[in-house]
Amino acid sequence: MTNLHTQDLITTLTPREKIIQLEHIFKVYGSVETEVRALNNISLTVGTGEYCSIMGPSGSGKSTAMNIVGCLDSPTSGNYYLDDVDVAQMDDKELAHIRNKKIGFVFQEFHLLPQLSALENVMLPMIYAGVTSKERYDKAKKALIRVGLEKRLNNKPTQLSGGQQQRVAIARAIVNNPVLLLADEPTGALDSHTTQEVLDIFGELNASGMTVVMVTHELEVARHTQRIVWLIDGQVVYPHLTPDELSKVMVS
Numbered sequence: 001m002t003n004l005h006t007q008d009l010i011t012t013l014t015p016r017e018k019i020i021q022l023e024h025i026f027k028v029y030g031s032v033e034t035e036v037r038a039l040n041n042i043s044l045t046v047g048t049g050e051y052c053s054i055m056g057p058s059g060s061g062k063s064t065a066m067n068i069v070g071c072l073d074s075p076t077s078g079n080y081y082l083d084d085v086d087v088a089q090m091d092d093k094e095l096a097h098i099r100n101k102k103i104g105f106v107f108q109e110f111h112l113l114p115q116l117s118a119l120e121n122v123m124l125p126m127i128y129a130g131v132t133s134k135e136r137y138d139k140a141k142k143a144l145i146r147v148g149l150e151k152r153l154n155n156k157p158t159q160l161s162g163g164q165q166q167r168v169a170i171a172r173a174i175v176n177n178p179v180l181l182l183a184d185e186p187t188g189a190l191d192s193h194t195t196q197e198v199l200d201i202f203g204e205l206n207a208s209g210m211t212v213v214m215v216t217h218e219l220e221v222a223r224h225t226q227r228i229v230w231l232i233d234g235q236v237v238y239p240h241l242t243p244d245e246l247s248k249v250m251v252s
């Protein structure tokens with residue numbers, strides 16, 4: 001793996017260009033006897049505008065890492081700079097504020113509210129942002145158009161296919177125009193056709209300048225990204241594989 005250029009890439013990025021900078025991040029669960037080091041000294045940098053996937057075996061810490069990167073959880077120790085702001089020691093209220101402003105999150109299960117329409121689900125994150133109802137409506141509609149659901153604004157989740165529900169979830173994630181889109185196994189519950197639709201949307205969002213980081217266990221999904229970060233046992237084993245390099249690692 002000597003030809004990997006991770007170090008070069010990191011050192012040539014100025015602080016402003018690093019959107020995610022994790023330094024010696026540990027996340028420890030349980031007491032001393034039952035201790036689980038879900039993250040065991042992770043240092044990782046992602047540049048603004050990158051499109052990466054995080055891969056690794058089940059239990060390797062992918063979701064834990066995503067939750068910390070997404071400000072849904074705090075590390076036990078270590079530094080985390082998000083868009084140049086140190087967020088590692090922030091309390092829940094401060095984290096919620098940052099999250100609302102900077103981050104969109106997409107999960108494997110769509111987490112839509114069943115009693116609300118597509119439009120209402122997408123309007124929801126803006127309730128906390130002090131946006132007028134007209135503006136909420138306009139922005140939600142625009143986000144749903146962006147994911148190709150202009151004809152489904154008033155449908156409830158049960159009236160939508162799995163792929164359409166995930167697109168509503170993506171619209172909800174991007175409605176506040178985040179700088180960072182995080183997705184934890186976003187295609188895990190989808191068939192291959194719908195997976196492609198979701199990947200097309202991520203590709204377009206990345207092309208428009210959004211940084212996208214996605215957890216996946218499927219090489220075919222990771223192939224759509226520019227860079228693969230490989231975790232094992234809470235550690236970054238390969239910080240910067242290209243999809244082709246990963247195929248070689250997997251067969252060797």
Ligand SMILES: Nc1ncnc2c1ncn2[C@@H]1O[C@H](COP(=O)(O)OP(=O)(O)O)[C@@H](O)[C@H]1O
Binds near residue numbers: 030037058063
């Ligand atoms: N809330 C928790 N309490 C205790 N252990 C946890 C908790 N969350 C995750 N873990 C453990 O941390 C490790 C990493 O989990 P996770 O980040 O979910 O892995 P992955 O997403 O790669 O499957 C696993 O050993 C898991 O059992």
Ligand SMILES: [Mg+2]
Binds near residue numbers: 062063064
């Ligand atoms: Mg997981």
